[in-house]
Amino acid sequence: MAARPPFDLSHAAISWWRENGRKDLPWQQEPTPYRVWVSEIMLQQTQVRTVIGYFDAFMKRFPTLQSLAEASEDDVLHRWTGLGYYARARNLHKAARHACEHFGGELPADQAKLESLPGIGRSTAAAIMSLAHQQRATILDGNVKRVLARFHAIDGWPGERTTLDTLWARAEEHTPSQDFRIYSQAMMDLGATLCTRSNPHCLLCPLQPGCAGQHTPQLYPGKKARKPLPVRATTLLIAVDDQGRALLEKRPSRGIWGGLWSFPEFADKSALCNWLARNYYPPTRDLEALTPFRHTFSHYHLDITPIRADVSREHSNAGRVMDGDKYVWYKHEDVGSSPDGAPPDGAPPDGTPPGGFAAPVVRLLNQLQENTLP
DNA sequence: AAGGCGTGGCC
DNA sequence: TGGCCAAGCCT
Incomplete structure (x- = not known):
């Protein structure tokens, strides 16, 4: 029996995105580091539909990193009202001031420096690196976790260290050396539109031929282990x-x-x-x-x-x-x-x-x- | 490292 | 119908 060639996840995802991916989101127009940064912060634990109602207004009020840094925290929080997780807005403001103070008024094209800013963790830093600075970097947000957990049938709750380490390792392995910007966006789009938490559209999914979880998507990602009930x-x-x-x-x-x-x-x-x-x-x-x-x-x-x-x-x-x-x-x-x-x-x-x-x-x-x- | 943080959508 | 979850991060 002839060995089947390994399924090329990144290639499949990228091809799919070119045909079916989202390309008209507000922050995808002029994907400057500042705009990508603001969008990524807004998108933390928040769905695209909700963010769309805030992003343009926020950017209109704070068009540049400098304008954000010069604004008062109250003003920033005011523009955040209704978005929730207000620490994000406070951190955004702090980070803007820090960047003006220490990074010459720019968001650094350096993953570690980005992660040193408040509110920017590993995945958000990678998103800025990849989407805005066009550097190879690996993201792992909720969408990518779900896609990879299913694709590799990874058991365990992503909140656990070992499960998370496995997911990061797989994510790194799949990150291509070309078109990583498209790849990052493609994985998020797949998670958001096809590989959804409930009722995933496996039949439409470009990863389906290589997906180990295609018949039991509901098993992944694993849920938090409940401690035994009293x-x-x-x-x-x-x-x-x-x-x-x-x-x-x-x-x-x-x-x-x-x-x-x-x-x-x-x-x-x-x-x-x-x-x-x-x-x-x-x-x-x-x-x-x-x-x-x-x-x-x-x-x-x-x-x-x-x-x-x-x-x-x-x-x-x-x-x-x-x-x-x-x-x-x-x-x-x-x-x-x-x-x-x-x-x-x-x-x-x-x-x-x-x-x-x-x-x-x-x-x-x-x-x-x-x-x-x- | 488990829990807190906000709001909206889902079944 | 209320628990669970969503483009996470911080402590």
């Missing part, structure tokens, strides 16, 4: 009356399942038993815990132990429990096969709660209905 435990009382109704409790509006209907919740079995004995006669037989199961929230796992207790409402001293606004005896065959969604109005204490159910409660109610509680 585990909490709770106990739910499934009190069932002689007609098969279950006691539900309306939860307080704050906290988990706020305002939803749930089974009465207790810290543990003994708290549950105390409550049961206080409000009903002690159950006729020992309470057996049902099979515990896990419900996961965004911020913790909740291990739920349901405990069923058959109670007789004839023999209850439940007057203080039976607050119709907070408790209801519920049988969901009265309303339908599933308690999903908002049940129709019902009159407590017998009937249907006028609100939603906590998710695990739906599961338990269905099992109760089908008599399949484990």
